[in-house]
Amino acid sequence: MKKETITLALTGNPNSGKTTIFNNLTGTRQHVGNWPGVTVEKKEGTVLYNGYRLRVVDLPGTYSLTAYSIEEIVARRFLVDAKPEVVVDIVDASNLERNLYLATQLIELGVKLILVLNMADVANARGHQINADVLGKLLGVPVVFTVGTRNEGTKALLDKVVEVAEDRDTVSRHIHISYGHEMEKEIKNIQDVIWQDPSIGQRFSTRWLAVKLLENDTAVKERVHEFGEIGGKILDQAEASRTRLNEFYQDDPEMVLTDQRYGFIGGALKEVLKISSQSKFDLSRQVDLVLTNRILGFPVFVFFIWAMFQLTFTVGAYPMDWIDAGVGWFGALVSGLLPPGLLRDLLVNGIIAGVGSVIIFLPNILLLFFCISLFEDTGYMARAAFIMDRVMHVIGLHGKSFIPMLMGFGCNAPAIMATRTLESERDRLLSILINPLISCSARLPVYILLAGTFFGASAGNVIFSIYALGIALAIGVGKLFRVTLFRGEIAPFVMELPPYRVPTLKSLLIHMWDRSQIFLRKMGGVILVGSIVVWFLGAFPRNVELSVGQGADKVGVTGGQVVPVTVDGSHEPLPSTPLALGDNREQAMEQARLEKSFLGKLGHAIQPVFDPLGFDWRTSVAVLTGFVAKEIVVSTLGVLHATGADANEESEALRRSLRASGMTPLGAYALMAFVLIYIPCLATVAVIRRETNSWKWTGFSVGYSLVLAWGVSCLIYQGGLFLGIGI
Ligand code: GDP
Numbered sequence: 056m057k058k059e060t061i062t063l064a065l066t067g068n069p070n071s072g073k074t075t076i077f078n079n080l081t082g083t084r085q086h087v088g089n090w091p092g093v094t095v096e097k098k099e100g101t102v103l104y105n106g107y108r109l110r111v112v113d114l115p116g117t118y119s120l121t122a123y124s125i126e127e128i129v130a131r132r133f134l135v136d137a138k139p140e141v142v143v144d145i146v147d148a149s150n151l152e153r154n155l156y157l158a159t160q161l162i163e164l165g166v167k168l169i170l171v172l173n174m175a176d177v178a179n180a181r182g183h184q185i186n187a188d189v190l191g192k193l194l195g196v197p198v199v200f201t202v203g204t205r206n207e208g209t210k211a212l213l214d215k216v217v218e219v220a221e222d223r224d225t226v227s228r229h230i231h232i233s234y235g236h237e238m239e240k241e242i243k244n245i246q247d248v249i250w251q252d253p254s255i256g257q258r259f260s261t262r263w264l265a266v267k268l269l270e271n272d273t274a275v276k277e278r279v280h281e282f283g284e285i286g287g288k289i290l291d292q293a294e295a296s297r298t299r300l301n302e303f304y305q306d307d308p309e310m311v312l313t314d315q316r317y318g319f320i321g322g323a324l325k326e327v328l329k330i331s332s333q334s335k336f337d338l339s340r341q342v343d344l345v346l347t348n349r350i351l352g353f354p355v356f357v358f359f360i361w362a363m364f365q366l367t368f369t370v371g372a373y374p375m376d377w378i379d380a381g382v383g384w385f386g387a388l389v390s391g392l393l394p395p396g397l398l399r400d401l402l403v404n405g406i407i408a409g410v411g412s413v414i415i416f417l418p419n420i421l422l423l424f425f426c427i428s429l430f431e432d433t434g435y436m437a438r439a440a441f442i443m444d445r446v447m448h449v450i451g452l453h454g455k456s457f458i459p460m461l462m463g464f465g466c467n468a469p470a471i472m473a474t475r476t477l478e479s480e481r482d483r484l485l486s487i488l489i490n491p492l493i494s495c496s497a498r499l500p501v502y503i504l505l506a507g508t509f510f511g512a513s514a515g516n517v518i519f520s521i522y523a524l525g526i527a528l529a530i531g532v533g534k535l536f537r538v539t540l541f542r543g544e545i546a547p548f549v550m551e552l553p554p555y556r557v558p559t560l561k562s563l564l565i566h567m568w569d570r571s572q573i574f575l576r577k578m579g580g581v582i583l584v585g586s587i588v589v590w591f592l593g594a595f596p597r598n599v600e601l602s603v604g605q606g607a608d609k610v611g612v613t614g615g616q617v618v619p620v621t622v623d624g625s626h627e628p629l630p631s632t633p634l635a636l637g638d639n640r641e642q643a644m645e646q647a648r649l650e651k652s653f654l655g656k657l658g659h660a661i662q663p664v665f666d667p668l669g670f671d672w673r674t675s676v677a678v679l680t681g682f683v684a685k686e687i688v689v690s691t692l693g694v695l696h697a698t699g700a701d702a703n704e705e706s707e708a709l710r711r712s713l714r715a716s717g718m719t720p721l722g723a724y725a726l727m728a729f730v731l732i733y734i735p736c737l738a739t740v741a742v743i744r745r746e747t748n749s750w751k752w753t754g755f756s757v758g759y760s761l762v763l764a765w766g767v768s769c770l771i772y773q774g775g776l777f778l779g780i781g782i
């Protein structure tokens with residue numbers, strides 16, 4: 056009998072190579088990462104093999120099948136409810152003892168299992184000799200060796216999948232891991248009650264149910280509760296059995312079961328695993344002696360972060376200049392091709408200027424994500440989490456929560472998604488709520504513009520202080536929420552330190568690209584629309600008399616210098632002294648017109664709210680449009696200061712206008728703080744909504760950040776005035 060479709064689920068510990076094998080099997084490209092739990096949602100792909108349609112599901116990585124983390128719940132629910140025909144457990148062959156723990160639970164679940172010993176190359180290099188035949192016989196599970204990175208063993212695995220699905224495999228048999236006399240007696244007692252309703256036994260392995268109940272597994276208890284009257288009886292029996300075992304062992308039955316499983320694995324490995332002594336030298340361990348050293352670890356980590364930002368901003372500055380020049384050139388070109396009028400204005404001052412002012416950050420963002428991918432793929436990210444563990448405990452989170460925080464420097468949206476790897480729902484919510492305080496790369500243009508304009512040579516330090524403010528607030532707010540909203544103990548947790556690996560360039564690039572996509576999509580969507588809306592509000596109602604005339608109406612930036620560009624695209628020399636605003640009649644007229652536009656009216660309407668923070672009406676509008684995305688703050692300021700709207704943080708005309716508008720260094724600092732604290736962008740809000748699955752928490756996140764932003768900015772501005780700074 057030939058089956059048409061075979062569903063096979065890939066399970067395994069995080070980092071055992073599931074995604075790599077998934078890609079080998081299906082030929083698709085998925086995220087490959089080297090720290091716990093990159094895959095949280097299950098991914099699917101299909102492959103046609105020997106006339107079969109194999110549906111491959113990549114489940115999230117888990118160490119066990121308890122119900123303590125989202126990954127475990129997702130994986131277990133799929134195995135129990137979707138009942139895949141074949142379950143493939145991907146095991147890191149160089150770390151058998153730990154990896155086989157999951158296998159013992161899969162065996163118990165009674166699924167048709169194949170054990171894949173992946174990373175056979177690593178195991179070999181470490182001198183591990185594994186007798187696969189004996190292992191397979193002991194476990195009653197067929198064993199296949201693979202090297203995921205070299206696509207070795209893929210065909211053998213596919214063949215095995217078909218064999219097992221068709222029950223043609225000779226090794227497969229169902230074994231019981233023996234838990235000792237007392238435990239087995241109670242398992243039997245519970246099974247007896249379960250068997251009173253035979254329909255349960257058809258849906259679940261009764262032994263598995265009994266064991267889970269002895270472990271006091273909440274998810275299983277809820278399921279059993281839904282069985283109705285019989286469910287109540289089963290639960291009563293389970294409770295009685297647990298009490299008895301507790302007395303007998305003087306320990307929680309769950310602990311006893313865990314010990315027994317490790318005992319079983321230890322026994323099996325004695326028979327099948329030989330480690331030749333000369334290759335016990337473990338490079339990862341040697342490197343860790345330095346990188347996770349109590350004293351050296353932290354400075355080394357700070358150095359890496361520093362290097363990451365250096366690379367991002369110094370190397371990123373070159374392509375930034377090119378793109379900047381390119382955007383200026385393109386604007387001038389379109390300007391030259393089209394007759395003056397609304398359409399040209401929309402294209403040049405709305406779309407090209409708006410999207411252009413954002414696209415120049417693409418190199419920085421790609422570089423930042425490249426560095427983060429490098430940390431992940433080499434295995435350093437897990438060490439960073441380990442090092443930061445003590446620091447994170449200050450806000451009642453453990454080191455693992457640090458990874459999303461670090462990613463927040465790139466973009467808060469994927470960072471918030473990365474919180475999925477946290478076990479406790481409470482930790483996860485807390486991490487989501489404070490993540491937006493980590494200053495993402497989209498906020499940087501605002502800082503560069505303001506700090507560069509008002510703080511001259513110390514701009515770098517000022518920007519650094521804003522980042523530091525964000526971190527300090529994240530810690531403060533985290534601590535506050537911990538003692539008010541999310542009270543309770545920190546769940547103890549072992550940080551898995553995967554071995555260091557040399558990542559492939561391909562996987563680094565794929566990884567970087569996956570992350571950057573959110574940014575690119577934002578640019579094509581929200582930012583494009585935002586730019587058009589801002590332009591529209593600024594361009595109407597339109598007084599034709601006052602509209603910008605021909606001639607030097609476009610200011611392009613070339614190599615960081617401001618050069619008025621005439622319609623034919625030729626450059627005029629830079630004026631040696633900066634122009635005062637009044638010198639440029641056209642600009643003054645444009646300013647007057649803007650003040651009467653929708654945008655101007657809106658600004659004047661909301662300005663009173665921001666008065667205590669020292670924001671004028673233009674700044675108020677910019678802050679409002681910044682709700683869409685922080686990058687838009689800069690382009691809005693550009694439009695409102697009527698500097699030809701090709702504003703970016705290097706535009707000298709905008710800088711001059713800002714200084715002339717009465718903004719002071721103190722006011723600029725208050726604005727930077729405001730931009731730092733209130734919600735990063737609509738995309739982030741959407742992600743928060745999706746990840747918390749709650750409008751309440753989403754609203755709370757937006758609300759508290761607005762209040763905090765207003766409060767902190769007000770404190771800075773009024774405090775500064777009081778102290779007599781920045782008049
Ligand atoms: P997952 O977390 O189980 O999905 O694991 P991944 O597929 O993301 O793999 C984790 C890391 O192990 C990646 O850096 C892979 O390139 C690497 N890897 C996967 N299979 C092998 C293998 O057989 N040998 C070696 N040396 N590395 C592997």
Ligand code: MG
Nearest residue numbers: 073074093094
């Ligand atoms: Mg994966």
